[in-house]
Amino acid sequence: MEKDSKEEELALNIDAELFTKEEDIYQLVTFLLGEEMYGIDILAVQEIIRMENITEIPRTVDYVEGVINLRGKVIPVIDLRKRFNLPIQDETKDTRIIVVEIEDKIIGMIVDGVSKVLRLPASLVEPPSPIVGGIDSNYIKGVGKVNENLIILLDLTKINDSSMNIM
Amino acid sequence: MSFEIDIQDFIDEAEEQIRILNDGLLSLEKDKTNEEIINEVFRAAHTLKGGSGLVGFDKMTELTHSLESIFDLIRDKKFALESEHLDVMFEVLDVLMELMGEVDSGVFNTDISIVSDKLKGILAQTEDPNKKKKKKKKAEKELVTEIDSVVAEGLDSQLEETEVLELQAIGGDNISEFIGTALSVEERMAVDRVCADADLNLYGVDVKIGDDCDVISLFMFMIFNKAKELGDLIMSNPKEDDLEEDEMSEVKILFSSIVSEDVIKNELVMPEVESITIKNLDLAPDPMLKATEEPLISPILEPKIEPELPVIAKEEINTEEKSKAPAKEVEQKRKLSTTIRVDSQKIDGLLNTAGELVINKARFVQLESDLEKVFGRIPKVGELKETISQLMRITNEMQEGIMQLRMVPIDQVFSKFPRVVRDLSRKLDKKINLVIKGKDTELDKSVVEEISDPLMHLIRNSVDHGIETVTDRRAAGKKEEGTVFLNAYHQGSSIIIEIKDDGKGIDIEVLKSKAISKGLIMESDAAAMSDKEAVNLIFLPGFSTAKELSDLSGRGVGMDVVKKNVDRLNGVIEVITEKGRGTVLTIKLPLTLAIISTLLTRVTKAVYAIPLVNVISIEEVSKSEIYKIANKEAIRIRNEVINILRLDEIFQLGNDNRNKDRVQVVIVGMAEHRIGFVVDGLIGEQEVVIKSLDNSLVDSPGIAGASILGDGNVALIVDVSTLIERVLQEL
Numbered sequence: 004m005e006k007d008s009k010e011e012e013l014a015l016n017i018d019a020e021l022f023t024k025e026e027d028i029y030q031l032v033t034f035l036l037g038e039e040m041y042g043i044d045i046l047a048v049q050e051i052i053r054m055e056n057i058t059e060i061p062r063t064v065d066y067v068e069g070v071i072n073l074r075g076k077v078i079p080v081i082d083l084r085k086r087f088n089l090p091i092q093d094e095t096k097d098t099r100i101i102v103v104e105i106e107d108k109i110i111g112m113i114v115d116g117v118s119k120v121l122r123l124p125a126s127l128v129e130p131p132s133p134i135v136g137g138i139d140s141n142y143i144k145g146v147g148k149v150n151e152n153l154i155i156l157l158d159l160t161k162i163n164d165s166s167m168n169i170m
Numbered sequence: 171m172s173f174e175i176d177i178q179d180f181i182d183e184a185e186e187q188i189r190i191l192n193d194g195l196l197s198l199e200k201d202k203t204n205e206e207i208i209n210e211v212f213r214a215a216h217t218l219k220g221g222s223g224l225v226g227f228d229k230m231t232e233l234t235h236s237l238e239s240i241f242d243l244i245r246d247k248k249f250a251l252e253s254e255h256l257d258v259m260f261e262v263l264d265v266l267m268e269l270m271g272e273v274d275s276g277v278f279n280t281d282i283s284i285v286s287d288k289l290k291g292i293l294a295q296t297e298d299p300n301k302k303k304k305k306k307k308k309a310e311k312e313l314v315t316e317i318d319s320v321v322a323e324g325l326d327s328q329l330e331e332t333e334v335l336e337l338q339a340i341g342g343d344n345i346s347e348f349i350g351t352a353l354s355v356e357e358r359m360a361v362d363r364v365c366a367d368a369d370l371n372l373y374g375v376d377v378k379i380g381d382d383c384d385v386i387s388l389f390m391f392m393i394f395n396k397a398k399e400l401g402d403l404i405m406s407n408p409k410e411d412d413l414e415e416d417e418m419s420e421v422k423i424l425f426s427s428i429v430s431e432d433v434i435k436n437e438l439v440m441p442e443v444e445s446i447t448i449k450n451l452d453l454a455p456d457p458m459l460k461a462t463e464e465p466l467i468s469p470i471l472e473p474k475i476e477p478e479l480p481v482i483a484k485e486e487i488n489t490e491e492k493s494k495a496p497a498k499e500v501e502q503k504r505k506l507s508t509t510i511r512v513d514s515q516k517i518d519g520l521l522n523t524a525g526e527l528v529i530n531k532a533r534f535v536q537l538e539s540d541l542e543k544v545f546g547r548i549p550k551v552g553e554l555k556e557t558i559s560q561l562m563r564i565t566n567e568m569q570e571g572i573m574q575l576r577m578v579p580i581d582q583v584f585s586k587f588p589r590v591v592r593d594l595s596r597k598l599d600k601k602i603n604l605v606i607k608g609k610d611t612e613l614d615k616s617v618v619e620e621i622s623d624p625l626m627h628l629i630r631n632s633v634d635h636g637i638e639t640v641t642d643r644r645a646a647g648k649k650e651e652g653t654v655f656l657n658a659y660h661q662g663s664s665i666i667i668e669i670k671d672d673g674k675g676i677d678i679e680v681l682k683s684k685a686i687s688k689g690l691i692m693e694s695d696a697a698a699m700s701d702k703e704a705v706n707l708i709f710l711p712g713f714s715t716a717k718e719l720s721d722l723s724g725r726g727v728g729m730d731v732v733k734k735n736v737d738r739l740n741g742v743i744e745v746i747t748e749k750g751r752g753t754v755l756t757i758k759l760p761l762t763l764a765i766i767s768t769l770l771t772r773v774t775k776a777v778y779a780i781p782l783v784n785v786i787s788i789e790e791v792s793k794s795e796i797y798k799i800a801n802k803e804a805i806r807i808r809n810e811v812i813n814i815l816r817l818d819e820i821f822q823l824g825n826d827n828r829n830k831d832r833v834q835v836v837i838v839g840m841a842e843h844r845i846g847f848v849v850d851g852l853i854g855e856q857e858v859v860i861k862s863l864d865n866s867l868v869d870s871p872g873i874a875g876a877s878i879l880g881d882g883n884v885a886l887i888v889d890v891s892t893l894i895e896r897v898l899q900e901l
Contacts (some may be wrong), residue, residue: 025737034386043451045391058876058884059776061821067867070876070884075526077861077876077884079868108865115800 011031016089029123029147033154034101034114037089041114042154044120049102051111054094069087071111073102084160087142112162119136121154123147128156177294179638180225181273182511183217188266189216189585191237195259195487196588202251212241218266224330229282230269233262236289249295260589345451348374349407349422356880357424364404364426372451373434375423380444389440390421396437401427424451441525514615517575521764524569525859528765530563532856532880534558547746573614573762580658580667582607583622585627591654594633601619601651602637608658613665614762621667621759624732628669628755629654630727636673636753645713646750648672656707660761667757676747678704688712705745706841709733737891739763768877770853770885771836774823777857777885780847784838784890788852792832802900805835805846812837813897814846820872838890845897860887872896 031042033053050075052073057080059069066085070077080100084091097116102109131143142161177265194211200206215238222230237259243249268280345361346353353361364372377393379386395409397403403410406423427434431448438446538558542551584606595602637643637652644650655670682696685707696704707713713731736743741759760766760783769788791805796814798804803814814835818824835846858877863869874889 030391032385046386046395048388048392050392051385051388056883058886060821060863060870060873060886061823062870062872063868070863072869072878072882072884075522075878077863077878079865081862081867110865110867117385119385120391156304 007034009070010086025086027126029152029156030127031121031123031156032101032123033118034099035097035116036083036087036114037092040118040152040154042123042156043103043159045120047103047105047159049104051110052100052102052112054100059139068113071100073109073111076109078102078109078111081112081162082113083162084115088111103159105162106130121149123149123154131155176576177225177273180221180335181270183221184230184270187214188222188263188270191266192216192263192589193585195256195263196592196655198251199253199256199592201583208244208251209243212245212704214240215241227269227273233269233282233286233289236286236293237262240289242294255292258285258292259497260593261285263291321426340856345372345374345424348376348449348451349424351407353405360404360426361424366872369428370401370426371428371431372404372424373431374447374449374451375425375434375438375803376447376449377421377423378445379419381757386419390418392440393421393438396426397423398430400434400437401425416424463639502716505570512575514576515574520692521572521576522859524565525573525764526878528569528859529878529880529882531558531562533882534561535790536880561661569765572763576762576764577612578615578618579610580613580618580665582618583625584609584656584658586622586626587656590626590629591633594630595637596866598634600633600637600639600641601634603651605653605655607656611658611660611665613759614764616763617665617739617759617761620763621757624735624757625667625669626702626730627729629656632669632671632673632753632755636671636675638674642674646674661758663761664758665761667759669755669757670752672752675751675753676705676708676745676748677749678747681705681707685710685713688696703842708745709743730821737840740766740781742783744841764860765857766887768856768858768887769836770856770879771817771834771847771849772851773817773821775878776821776823777853777883778817778821778849779856779885779887780836780838781874781887781890782855784840786837786839786844789835789837789846790832791835793830796833802897807837807846810844812844812846814848815893816848817888818848818850837896840891840894843898845894847893860883 026040029042030045030047032048033040033042035041055071057069057071060067060079063069067081067083068080068082070079083089092115095115098113099117100111100113101117102111127149128145128147130145142158144156144158147156188443191211191214194207194214197207198211215234219231219234219238222234238874241256244251251607259367261286265280265285269282272278272280312597361372368618375397378388394403394406401781402425402608404424404426408418408421431450432813435446435448435495438448441554443870487874535558538551538554541554545551548665548780588604588607591602591604637654638648639644640650643652643710653672655668657670659666678701682691682699682704686693686696690707690713691699708729709732711728713728713730731741736759739759740758744756744758745753746756747753767782769785771778771780787807789805789807796805799811799813799894803816804811805814806812832901833848834852835848836852837844837846839845856879858879861877862875863873872889872893874892875886875887876884879885
């Protein structure tokens with residue numbers, strides 16, 4: 004009996020360890036927008052594509068650039084700079100569209116450039132202060148620090164939320 | 171897992187049986203002694219009872235058991251069926267439908283006690299031979315528990331065998347060869363487990379990534395995720411955790427899955443992939459393994475089959491007429507071999523792929539004409555032309571073939587109506603004969619689903635407001651029994667549905683005064699209105715001619731909703747009525763929603779597609795022919811004044827065509843309304859695959875959807891009905 008309970012305890016401990024280990028690490032895709040580096044959950048990212056011809060949709064909010072043809076699917080594309088009210092910049096050779104899935108909807112986000120995949124321990128992430136990098140803290144889940152660089156963790160659900168438009 | 175599949179099978183089967191019950195009861199109402207139908211109903215109740223018992227839907231089992239018992243007695247002529255019994259049985263049917271709904275919703279709270287008691291009341295009127303049956307049921311239950319224990323034992327023995335097998339396993343070196351590294355003990359054990367399982371395949375995947383991939387580690391991550399979605403990851407080289415450190419451009423993954431090689435290939439091929447090799451390593455297992463595999467499988471398989479035995483046994487105990495039951499089974503088997511049941515999502519997926527093919531086809535055509543411009547008519551271009559025309563033919567055939575798969579007979583909707591008309595006419599004390607024609611007419615499944623509610627409303631309307639009461643009909647010198655005639659047939663690429671009644675028709679004058687009193691139109695308008703225009707008043711929102719709202723046709727929806735639904739399906743609805751003689755409603759719908767013929771137009775730099783069904787004509791007018799009425803632009807075409815909309819203006823694309831001397835106007839129509847769209851150029855007719863814009867971000871009034879053109883760009887489809895409505899509101 005005693006042995007059994009000990010084994011059980013051990014199993015529990017291992018479980019707990021695995022659990023916290025996974026919980027503790029953010030897996031992020033990072034990208035640039037102006038001077039700042041941003042990170043989004045890797046699980047939300049479907050793919051990253053180069054800029055292509057965007058068909059404008061009339062009478063939509065200004066940050067919606069239009070729709071693109073993603074291998075037979077028509078998906079909306081938004082300009083993250085416009086979304087965050089950052090100064091507008093022309094497209095460069097580094098400009099990319101990150102295709103993400105947010106609450107079952109697939110959308111593309113235009114960013115200045117994609118950097119890399121990153122594992123970020125949760126201990127290095129702090130809650131957002133009211134204004135970070137000029138964008139509203141409502142869009143931010145937290146701020147991570149890697150080698151003196153700041154990474155702003157975005158809350159994707161807020162980006163697709165059109166009720167946030169008014170700001 | 172297998173449980174879920176059983177439930178889905180049961181639901182499909184049960185829906186069919188309930189339909190048979192419904193049809194049977196309706197026929198019995200006319201001919202209460204038809205033995206063939208009585209047998210049919212009995213069998214349906216019996217099948218339902220068996221099926222529901224197997225999946226554990228006790229309420230359904232209880233009801234169908236009583237039904238079965240009653241019909242058993244009727245069959246043996248120990249009980250005479252009366253109309254009042256049928257009423258109860260129809261109620262039971264409704265509850266059965268509700269119970270089916272429970273399976274979908276997952277909320278199991280339907281109260282069956284009322285109908286169940288009523289059924290038992292009928293049973294009590296007869297002699298009670300029930301006890302015998304209950305005993306049998308108990309015996310069945312015992313049988314089932316016995317089998318359960320057999321299954322459990324079988325699993326145990328399987329476990330033991332597997333352990334033995336793990337110790338024996340030594341082969342599989344082709345695996346470590348493929349993966350390029352030695353397997354650990356755990357991994358080797360996992361491999362053996364997969365090889366021993368007949369359902370699982372062992373796959374080795376070798377992916378090489380092209381140089382133009384931006385973030386290799388992200389891509390690798392996705393490959394791993396896909397593999398995990400498809401099955402269980404056993405091992406990889408390099409290991410998943412190491413991926414991010416060294417950016418490798420090649421990865422080998424070993425995983426197990428039940429899906430086929432093709433599925434995996436489809437899932438894993440992404441634009442970044444340079445080359446991909448998929449090996450089914452399961453196909454050539456060690457002969458030693460194969461030998462031990464056989465005896466291992468058999469003890470599991472046997473109990474798997476066995477749970478079905480009690481059903482067959484039950485059938486033999488319960489059905490006195492043994493000869494009939496097997497005959498039916500043979501019949502079912504024959505059916506099974508010629509039809510297969512396919513998840514409609516799979517067909518939709520196929521249709522999507524075919525849509526892409528159509529897009530590519532258009533792209534080829536464009537390429538060919540480009541090449542001809544550059545190289546002239548050289549032989550190779552001619553060859554290309556020929557190949558493309560072949561491709562076009564095959565693509566068209568394939569697309570049509572897939573469209574055919576989605577076609578279902580309109581009977582799926584029509585079959586609901588006899589019951590509705592029956593209930594309604596009883597309630598309203600009218601005599602009504604529903605005649606249905608063309609129920610085999612096929613149309614797209616999605617259209618069938620969308621048209622069901624509007625049709626139901628129109629049928630209710632005909633019964634409720636169209637057909638008069640028996641006394642009224644007698645007074646008018648008509649037959650006592652009114653007729654509602656429902657017909658469906660194809661006309662070109664459209665389907666026509668007619669609902670005709672020989673009732674009292676619509677009184678135009680009453681309509682007009684009603685519309686005036688409701689403030690929908692002005693008195694002066696009414697006087698100027700032709701009868702044809704006036705009839706369409708019924709489609710205005712907020713219009714209802716019933717003196718009092720009956721709970722039957724006035725369920726908060728009116729004809730305006732019907733019209734809106736038909737409009738949304740790119741359809742047209744027309745009313746013809748003659749006072750005292752009856753009304754005919756005609757609905758014209760496209761056969762499919764997935765592909766439409768459009769007129770492609772250019773507006774500034776963008777391409778807009780206008781559904782061809784709405785296009786009436788194309789006109790070229792000079793600037794001077796456009797004049798203004800009440801600040802709105804209009805033109806006169808063959809003595810008809812037509813308001814025009816400048817698409818560049820309403821879509822806010824910048825006013826390019828304002829200063830042109832001559833402009834092209836596409837005249838579009840919906841019902842009797844006409845407006846003109848000013849465009850910058852016409853590109854041509856094209857069939858396009860509709861892609862919905864199902865994201866609130868790109869929800870734009872006046873845009874019905876998008877489509878992909880031959881050059882890969884996206885064209886927007888103009889929502890004609892919304893734009894016409896807008897013009898009408900502004901007038």
